Amino acid sequence: ENGPGHDGEESENILSGFKTSSVLSDSAREKNIFIHGKLADQEAVVILEKTPIREETLAEIFSGSRLKLDLRNDIYSTYRLQAPPHLNEIKTTVVCPATEKHIKKYKRQESFLVEETGTDYRSITLPYIQKQSFSVQWVHNILEKKAEAERVVYEDPDPEVGFVLLPDFKWDQKQVHDLYLIAIVHQRNIRSLRDLTSDHIPLLQNIFQKGKEAILQRYELPASKLRVYLHYQPSYYHLHVHFTTLGYDAPGCGVERAHLLADVIQNLQSDPQYYEKRTLYFPLRADDGLLGKFKEAGRL
Amino acid sequence: ENGPGHDGEESENILSGFKTSSVLSDSAREKNIFIHGKLADQEAVVILEKTPIREETLAEIFSGSRLKLDLRNDIYSTYRLQAPPHLNEIKTTVVCPATEKHIKKYKRQESFLVEETGTDYRSITLPYIQKQSFSVQWVHNILEKKAEAERVVYEDPDPEVGFVLLPDFKWDQKQVHDLYLIAIVHQRNIRSLRDLTSDHIPLLQNIFQKGKEAILQRYELPASKLRVYLHYQPSYYHLHVHFTTLGYDAPGCGVERAHLLADVIQNLQSDPQYYEKRTLYFPLRADDGLLGKFKEAGRL
Structure with missing residues (x-):
């Protein structure tokens, strides 16, 4: 009333x-x-x-x-x-009447921590990735300037150690406190952390060094304000590196999924086959096909 | 009344x-x-x-x-x-009387990523920790059952590999989806990750194994739903391990501060002196005395 x-x-x-x-x-x-x-x-x-x-x-x-x-x-x-x-x-907030889409949108998927030995990678994960043949056409479009060319922040065109640095879709570029950039390597045969050997140290050091310089120049953010890391599992199997602001709690920067680039370089320096042999831990969502493969193999 | x-x-x-x-x-x-x-x-x-x-x-x-x-x-x-x-x-939560340190601890501050080599640890960090002599009286109270005895979830009383597992202050214990427990070791001479050698593998494995079992028994949460890690730098220099729910984005679980216990064990297995020699990265707040020491040493 x-x-x-x-x-x-x-x-x-x-x-x-x-x-x-x-x-x-x-x-x-x-x-x-x-x-x-x-x-x-x-x-x-x-x-x-x-x-x-x-x-x-x-x-x-x-x-x-x-x-x-x-x-x-x-x-x-x-x-x-x-x-x-x-x-x-x-x-x-009340959504009424709600459609099936609303319900799906708000539904959380449970995650499970998976333990993947080097052997598990070769017998479970790699065959799964190869069979799925996830499309990375959109990545190739970026590297070939067929898409998002105007978004590129920095590029080193070298085919061996070069990369393209551009804003992640999650970042609206309105303020630097939640800066989120991705460096995508020009080499096309590196799927993930698991493929890295000491041969890739020059590539990784180049991304680390030039990526930090480009961010300092463009956004006036020094290296001491950055978190630079890879994901494992990545969301697509073409090697890329994440650059986010240290003060910003970016999704996916948790210890269960992120690997500091500086640590990756150190690990490869101390053991060229580190990522081939190492047991790695990562979360998978309940509806992820790879989780099913780990269950079938009795590894969960 | x-x-x-x-x-x-x-x-x-x-x-x-x-x-x-x-x-x-x-x-x-x-x-x-x-x-x-x-x-x-x-x-x-x-x-x-x-x-x-x-x-x-x-x-x-x-x-x-x-x-x-x-x-x-x-x-x-x-x-x-x-x-x-x-x-x-x-x-x-009331902290009273609060020291200058508490006030500093809770004050929002810019953070900077610090690179600490093994040498930096011995020449900058260790002398700083020793000089500060941070009080861990409240930790000793817990280990001696002079405080919080009724909160203990599990204890292994062994003086070498034993520990006390109890809820972190941040967890209200009303629901398991943000479960946050801390395992505090009975040994009193291990300050942090930096003091760990292969001699401590039995201690770390014991915490990992029995901590997971206790959580399964008490909260019905299997190991695949847990994130188990150490902080470096820790907030107090008496070795402790964090157990949080994988689905809960706990503060301090970012890759720049957290170290998975499973990785720590693997690292010590591959190199007994890993944490003595390794370059470690961590954020320090602008007002942290340790950051000042790194600046004085020209390391930032």
Whole structure:
């Protein structure tokens, strides 16, 4: 019955009739949850996300809340704080009616950590990659300037140690604090980390050195502000190197998938066959065909 | 006045007397805030972090909340939801009295990637750690059961290969999807990764094996859902290992700081002196005294 006001329209609680079917995904870090269910017989997705804590509400939170002690150790103590509801709202988005597409979009896939020995690579992973023959036509288009030529930040055209450096699709290029560039090598026969030997050290050092120089020149970001790494497994099997800002928590920069280029170079210097023999660990999503191959082989 | 119970001890609201001096940092993504201020004339740091949304509370949140409409557009609508306070708690950590170091630790700072050779470690880092003599009294309290004894998830009391496994402060233990446990070794003379040699392989394998078993038994999480790693630099110089859920993007799990325990074991197997000689890379914050030492030495 209230009209819309500065404080938002008091709304009938339509969610009291919401019937949860399943949690599509959630994030403990971001404090959100994506729920599939029914609202008055229609398919719906409800997204809840806790709101950031605002400095200007702190005084009222401190004075107006209840505290429950959880533990005390030396100078540290932890509590659960129950704040007045209007200072601790949950942002709620309702999609209704929701289509199959919405539901898929918000659904999280479970991941499993896979242990791949050098033998596993040759008997499970390599045959799988070869059979799939994932298309890297779009990579060749970039290298041949048939696509994205205007996006290139830097190029070293040398066929052996050369590469093209350009922004990753995830980066909107609006600010450098989430800078994300990719260096794609001109050589076409290197699928991934697993193919690297000491022969590739000059290529890797060239990417590391010239990539850092190009980023300093173009974006005024020194090497000490960069995280430079490869993925294993990569999302496409043509060797490429990621350059992201150290302060930006880029997706895929976790220790379970990323390998610092500086470490890769050191490893190959200490053992030319390091990546042929080494046991590598990486996550695979439940719907990844390669995970099925590891299961069939009894390796999971 | 209530005694401790299942729901936590109702505590006098000590925060009603908290005087904010400044916000040290905050994260809109993670919904937390770090505040420096005074509590009864003592320096204190208060950390507030909203808690993850739990599936089992959804029905009660949907039925027991107030909704305020923000906007409606086609099939999309957004609301602000005011939930019952006991279903929407804020995890609160109080550090009091807090030292200059705590305040520095929580203050948002630019980070720089440092390259530390084995020689740099011995000539710059080790003397710095020794001079600082960071207190690990709280770690000894845990190992001696003088604190947090009831939080211990698993213990192997062996003085050589034993450890205590317990929840990290950052984890509220309400759901396993952001599980975060720490294994603290009983040996007291291992500062970090740099002190590890092949002599420690039995210790590391024991932590890896028994830690995974304890987590499977207690939380029904198999090893394939875990990320097990060490930090370098660590935040305290008494060897400890992090166990987090693979699907949870835990702070500090980035490739620039985390080292998979499985890799550490492999590295020591291939070279007993690996971590004595190896060049290691890690971020240091602008105000970290160690960064100053690297600058003085002309290493940055």
